[in-house]
Amino acid sequence: MRFSYRLQSILNWKIDLEEQSKMRLAKKIERLRKQEEEVQTLVQKRFENDEELQRKMKGGIPLGAYLIHKQYGEVSYEDLLLKKGLKKRTEIEIEGERENLIGLMKERKMLEKIKEKRLKKFFKEMEKKEQDQIDEWFVQRYPILSNKRSK
Numbered sequence: 622m623r624f625s626y627r628l629q630s631i632l633n634w635k636i637d638l639e640e641q642s643k644m645r646l647a648k649k650i651e652r653l654r655k656q657e658e659e660v661q662t663l664v665q666k667r668f669e670n671d672e673e674l675q676r677k678m679k680g681g682i683p684l685g686a687y688l689i690h691k692q693y694g695e696v697s698y699e700d701l702l703l704k705k706g707l708k709k710r711t712e713i714e715i716e717g718e719r720e721n722l723i724g725l726m727k728e729r730k731m732l733e734k735i736k737e738k739r740l741k742k743f744f745k746e747m748e749k750k751e752q753d754q755i756d757e758w759f760v761q762r763y764p765i766l767s768n769k770r771s772k
Contacts, residue, residue, distance in 0.1 A: 624743045632732040639729055642722040649715045656708040663704060667697050 626632070674682075674690040 622747065624740060626736050626739060628732055628735065632729065632736065635725060635729040635732060639722065639725040642718060642725055646715065646718045646722060649711060649718055653708065653711045653715060656704060656711055660701065660704050660708060663697060663701050667694065667701065670694060670697070 670690060670693055674687070674694075677686065677690075
């Protein structure tokens with residue numbers, strides 16, 4: 622007799638979903654890391670632009686150059702806000718994916734516990750059947766001894 626778990630296909634499906642969720646989470650974390658780098662790079666460039674503008678203003682700067690620095694500052698600020706917004710959205714997506722992954726892990730563990738309990742029950746039933754067969758064989762083989770035992 623062979624052990625069969627009727628929910629095995631569902632368990633396999635949950636395992637696949639969990640793996641897919643882990644891969645999605647890893648990709649989102651990598652995207653967040655890149656977005657953080659982009660934000661830091663842009664902050665650094667803005668800082669360098671401001672320092673350069675301050676340095677040039679001390680020595681005198683043509684109006685055109687001043688306007689270019691100021692325009693860069695405004696455009697880069699809008700870009701910074703956009704990048705921070707994308708980063709925030711990615712953080713929310715990561716949190717949602719983590720919650721999804723936790724739910725899938727709980728479902729998988731529940732199915733595995735059910736399987737484990739059914740497997741233990743199966744082994745106990747098999748042991749009982751085996752013991753019954755041994756007892757029956759013993760009774761058939763040694764009927765005199767079994768009569769003495771029952772008395």
